[in-house]
Amino acid sequence: MTRAGRGLRGLAGLVVVVALSQLLAVTGAVPREFLPTALDVLTRAVRLGGDPEFLRQVAVTVRAWATGVALAVAIGVPLGLLLGSIPAVGTAVRPVLEFLRPIPSVALIPLVSLILGAGLATEVTLVVYASVWPVLFNAVYGLQGVDPVPRETLRVFGFGRLAVLWRVSLPAAAPFIATGIRLAAAIGLILAVGTEILAGFGDGIGVVIAQAQLAPDGTTDVLAGMVWAGGLGLVINAVLAGGERRLFHWHVNQIRDGR
Known part of the structure; x- marks a missing residue:
């Protein structure tokens, strides 16, 4: 299709x-006090788009999300390449990672807030923690799936470990890393908005939603805020998925062909 x-x-x-x-x-x-009409919600969401203060709140959430995901990529890609290319290191570190990965990020909100206080630092830290896992493990899995023949060929011709990683392993693992980044972006947005909602004060779309639910007739604003959060997620996913298709069209074709 x-x-x-x-x-x-x-x-x-x-x-x-x-x-x-x-x-x-x-x-x-x-x-209607529990479920306003879809037309009312969409109309309110459109009106919020013309409110400079609301757009500022959106920008705060996007900034926290972008900062957290960028840091997650900067941490996850090199660490994943290290663990995937040196099996001994991967074997030693894997138990620690498998212990940390299942811990829900939202469960860390009280601890991180206690240490860093409420604000951008806490939000970015939680986004990084939640987003780094798909990037890291996709990089590891991508390296594990690299065809060994080109690697061994380069080694026979005297290329070192870093040269083999740069010329063969990284290009082959790049589509998997890109998928990990796309997943991390979605998870990061969930954490950014969720952290703001649980905090209930400060700035961001989540704060707007949290404060709207306290108003007597705030259900429409809550749902309109959710529409904006969901719309951001759709746009982010569409942009990253489109980038994947353009950069790694050969990989997409292989998947379609069943190779």
Whole structure:
């Protein structure tokens, strides 16, 4: 199926969800104070887009997200390449990583807030912790899947470990790393907004949502904020997925061909 076809199917699914939500609210199946009409929510989301203060809150969330994901990539890629290219180091460090990885990032919010205080530093730290794992492990898995023949060929001709890594292993693992970065971006946005919601004060989309839920008629604003958060996620994923297709089109074709 073409990308246009997949996009139309996705749009059709979104239209069905919006129509169902509108129907539930209009018919009174769900009270409007609990579920405003989809039209009301979308109208409020559009109006928020014209509010400079709300856009500033969006920019705060995007800045925290971008900083955290960039740091996660800067940490995860080199560490993943190190663990994947030197099996002895990977074997020694793997138990520690497997112990740390399952710890929910939200469970660390009280501890990190106690150490760093509430603010950008805490938010970025949690985004980094949550986002680094898909980048790191995708880099490791990508190196493990590299064809050994080109590597051994270069070694026979006298190329060192770093030269083999740069010329063969890294290009072969790059599509896996790119996928890890895309996953990390989605996880990082979840953590950025979630941390702001749990904090309940400061700046960011999550703070807007948290404060709106305290208002007597704030359900529409809560849902409109969620629409913005979800829209950011869609845009980020679309940009990164498009970049993957352009940079690694040969890898996508191999997957489609079943190779």
